[in-house]
Amino acid sequence: xxxxxxxxxxxxxxxxxxxxxxxxxxxxxxxxxxxxxxxxxxxxxxxxxxxxxxxxxxxxxxxxxxxxxxxxxxxxxxxxxxxxxxxxxxxxxxxxxxxxxxxxxxxxxxxxxxxxxxxxxxxxxxxxxxxxxxxxxxxxxxxxxxxxxxxxxxxxxxxxxxxxxxxxxxxxxxxxxxxxxxxxxxxxxxxxxxxxxxxxxxxxxxxxxxxxxxxxxxxxxxxx
Amino acid sequence: xxxxxxxxxxxxxxxxxxxxxxxxxxxxxxxxxxxxxxxxxxxxxxxxxxxxxxxxxxxxxxxxxxxxxxxxxxxxxxxxxxxxxxxxxxxxxxxxxxxxxxxxxxxxxxxxxxxx
Numbered sequence: 001x002x003x004x005x006x007x008x009x010x011x012x013x014x015x016x017x018x019x020x021x022x023x024x025x026x027x028x029x030x031x032x033x034x035x036x037x038x039x040x041x042x043x044x045x046x047x048x049x050x051x052x053x054x055x056x057x058x059x060x061x062x063x064x065x066x067x068x069x070x071x072x073x074x075x076x077x078x079x080x081x082x083x084x085x086x087x088x089x090x091x092x093x094x095x096x097x098x099x100x101x102x103x104x105x106x107x108x109x110x111x112x113x114x115x116x117x118x119x120x121x122x123x124x125x126x127x128x129x130x131x132x133x134x135x136x137x138x139x140x141x142x143x144x145x146x147x148x149x150x151x152x153x154x155x156x157x158x159x160x161x162x163x164x165x166x167x168x169x170x171x172x173x174x175x176x177x178x179x180x181x182x183x184x185x186x187x188x189x190x191x192x193x194x195x196x197x198x199x200x201x202x203x204x205x206x207x208x209x210x211x212x213x214x215x216x217x218x219x220x221x222x223x224x
Numbered sequence: 225x226x227x228x229x230x231x232x233x234x235x236x237x238x239x240x241x242x243x244x245x246x247x248x249x250x251x252x253x254x255x256x257x258x259x260x261x262x263x264x265x266x267x268x269x270x271x272x273x274x275x276x277x278x279x280x281x282x283x284x285x286x287x288x289x290x291x292x293x294x295x296x297x298x299x300x301x302x303x304x305x306x307x308x309x310x311x312x313x314x315x316x317x318x319x320x321x322x323x324x325x326x327x328x329x330x331x332x333x334x335x336x337x338x339x340x
């Protein structure tokens with residue numbers, strides 16, 4: 001999944017906007033944004049694995065904010081040994097053309113030391129949106145790990161998986177009282193566009209998404 | 225103790241019968257559903273008791289050098305995971321007993337965890 005390949009897959013699937021949310025890192029976000037140019041909006045994001053092993057998506061107004069969040073998360077990650085890199089995959093950092101720039105020496109597939117509230121606070125401190133990832137899945141979801149959404153957890157939205165939308169699980173989750181989005185959680189090019197959110201807004205951008213999640217100014221979003 | 229004996233004594237279901245249990249020893253045990261904890265603390269050649277049935281459990285078990293994984297409370301992983309476990313030669317076992325009871329049974333057989 002190089003930046004140019006991701007952009008091409010998104011365009012081929014007719015997407016107007018994607019969010020790049022690598023595990024515990026925002027190191028490749030700027031490269032994808034550069035590769036996309038003007039034809040595709042790319043939101044700078046991150047998928048944080050909390051200490052409770054809950055996946056939380058952070059979506060940010062710019063790559064700089066995402067990178068700052070990424071650095072804060074990274075400081076709490078274990079180092080990746082050579083054996084770990086071989087087993088769980090080397091964490092490559094690429095440029096906009098997809099060339100290898102370096103490797104991240106941390107175990108990005110592991111859990112950070114940030115608990116759920118700390119992860120959400122970290123995202124909000126950098127003006128980001130905190131979304132509970134794939135809540136309908138049993139693994140790595142806030143519902144699966146904690147049995148519910150803690151009252152003090154200030155999520156801006158919850159994500160249903162593509163499979164969840166197809167199985168009609170979205171309706172049940174609306175009862176949680178949070179805006180619903182649907183994403184692909186794509187770990188391969190073929191998965192790009194598998195899950196979509198329909199955005200009713202002026203243009204595809206972080207700012208419009210932020211308004212849509214809060215239902216402000218006539219904007220809104222629904223799971224496709 | 226021998227893994228094959230452990231399977232018999234606890235009456236565990238063998239989810240990966242294609243893997244030979246011959247020569248496999250269990251020297252310790254760990255119970256956890258947090259993979260970060262398993263990675264950090266499970267003893268090599270130990271047995272993991274868990275209710276997490278997703279593929280990451282397998283990767284972590286192999287990486288941690290475990291002897292086997294026991295899924296408790298009647299949870300069983302899907303077929304693709306079992307097939308992958310056979311490829312990785314990681315025995316997957318199952319019990320209908322709760323994780324608490326499985327660990328109790330292991331402890332009664334003399335299996336111990338790693339102390340902090």
